[in-house]
Amino acid sequence: MAKPKSGAKKTTPAGKAGAKPAAKKDSAARLDLIKNASKRAAKAATKLAKAASDVTKGAKSAVKKAVQEKATAKKAAPAGKTASAAKAAPPAAKTPKAPPAKAPPAAKSAASAKAAKASAVPAAPPVEKPRPRATKLPPPGEPLTKREMEQLLTAGEGRxxxxxxxxxxxxxxxxxxxxxxxxxxxxxxxxxxxxxxxxxxxxxxxxxxxxxxxxxxxxxxxxxxxxxxxxxxKKPDAEVVEAAPAETEARLRYLSPGEVSMVTAAGMGAGIKGFAGVRGNLEMTGEEFVLVVSNGGTRQQVSFIIEGKAAGKALRKHVGYTLQVQGVVDKTSGWGGRIMAENVELRPSEARAVSRDEMELVHIEGEVPTSVDVRLNHGLTVRLPEHPGFTWAIEPTVAKRVGLREANFEPAPEDGPGTREFFFTPRNPGAFDVEFFLAKALSPGLVDRSFKINVTVKP
Known part of the structure; x- marks a missing residue:
């Protein structure tokens, strides 16, 4: 056989001549198949992730994270394979390795489905870690002083x-x-x-x-x-239902000095009962003896009806005098009450604060509404008949304005109502209306009748 001339191409068999183009077409088709499969797997995984996100919020975050990781891995895998395929075309014997590429997306999608199902189950609440506690004691310090203890127990101080x-x-x-x-x-x-x-x-x-x-x-x-x-x-006190005690007489006690002052004050101490000694002026209302202890002649007068063995007819000769009465005091209202007297002692009457000697006096007798003129620093007397169970009085503010000095009760010579004399010494010039009220004893708010006089104080 004759050798070919130099420069001429050698003849190639038909099988060998078409091997390389066929291999290139098969590898490109397989790469397209892998890419399409990876896209379908990514879409399926995305749908599963969206369905799982509707179940719980926690599953949504977990599935999204898994899908992102899988997508990046899948994108990297085809890129690597295309690069290797471009460098060297694989022989026909190595081409069967392409079909197993379909298995990883299916396996990954199945794993993502299992993860979504597992995430649908509600997770147990996280276990809280125990808080750190101070278990060691510091060294002993200085004892607190009395001043520091007061600051410690005072809200708003002692920081x-x-x-x-x-x-x-x-x-x-x-x-x-x-x-x-x-x-x-x-x-x-x-x-x-x-x-x-x-x-x-x-x-x-x-x-x-x-x-x-x-x-x-x-x-x-x-x-x-x-x-x-x-x-x-110490255990807290248990609530014990006590049986109602039998009705027994209240045990009397000695009143303290503070309680005695409340007994003699107007509008205070209602309900106080106990053994005490009080001082006042003796008066009468009907057949009852009354001890006036404060604010005599005004509508804030505090008085007590005297009862008991010491409240005999022998007290009649002491009407108008000052007495010291000891016994059980029961103040039923803010304006007085009763005294079960056990001992009564006569006390010297206090000297009158104002002498009537060398004083020009204007006198009014009975319930006569009238007008009078009085000189400054001189006297005005008003005498009114008392009624059993009632007493005459004026307002405290008027008494201070017109200068009330005395409100003396004078018993009748025989059995009958006495009289009450009001003695004024005006200290301020001007015109004043003085109203007299006939109020019930021990209840100055209950008024039977009243009348008024006009007083003009001239310098």
Whole structure:
């Protein structure tokens, strides 16, 4: 056979000549198939992720994260394969490796579906970690002084006070921590956090009366911290339903000086009952003896009806005098009550504050509405008949304005109503209306009748 001339191409078999183009077409088709499969798998995974996101919020975030990771991995895989295929065309024997590329997307989609189902199950709540607690005690500090203790127990003061001491109060639990609620000096509550080795045990004594001792630190003006060295707890008082006591006579007692002053004051001390001694002027209303203890002649007069063995006819000769009466005082209203007298002593009458000698007097007799002229610093007398169970009086403000000095009760010579004399010494010039009220004894608000006189004070 003749050799070809130099420069001529060698003949190639038909099979070998068409091998390379066929391999290139097969690899391009397989790459397109892999890309399409990866796109379909990505779309399926995205749909699954959207369906799972409607179930729970937690599943949504987990599925999105998984889908993003899978998408990036899938995009990287085809890019790597195309690069390797471009560099060197794989032989026909290595082409069967392409079909297994369909398995990873299917397996990944199945895994994502399982993850979505697992995420649909409600997750258990997270377990809270135990809070750190102070279990070590600091070294002992300086004892609190009396002044520091007052600042510690005063709401709004004492911030920064520290020292060894003890507190009593009611135990409460706030945020799983024991606190001691202490009633301060002004009845306002202060809260102290209890720390130390007994911090785990103290919550068992909720609502108990607890006494603690240790290092006390007032961190704010209304709260603080106690490092407990010792403590004691007492059970709260159980509500005991007591049976109604049998009706017994109230045990009498001696009234204190403060209570005696309330008994003799106008509008105060209603309901006070006890043994005491009171002083006043003796008067009569009908057949009853009355002891006037304050504000005589005004509508704030405080008087007591005298009863008992000492309230005999022998008292009639002492009407108009000052008496010291000892016995059981029962003030039924703000304007008086009754006295069960056990002992009555005559006291010298007080000297009159104003002498009527060398004084020009203007006198009015009976219930006569009239007008009178009175000189400044001189006298005006008004005499009115008393009625049994009633007494004459004027307003306290008018008495002060016109200068009421005396309101004297004068008994009748025989059995009959007495009279009451009002004595005025005006100190301010001008015209004044003085109204007299006939009110019920011990009830100045119950008025039977009244009349008025016009007083003109001239210099």
């Amino acid at each position: 920064g006070v520290t020292g060894e001491g003890s507190l009593k109060g009611r135990l409460v639990v706030t945020n799983d921590m024991p606190h001691l609620v202490v009633v301060g000096r002004d009845k306002r509550e202060l809260t102290f956090l209890l720390q130390g080795p007994d911090q785990e045990v103290l919550p068992a004594y909720v609502d108990h009366k607890v006494s603690v001792s240790g290092l006390i630190r007032k961190t704010t003006n209304h709260a603080g911290v106690v490092d407990v060295r010792k403590y004691s707890a």
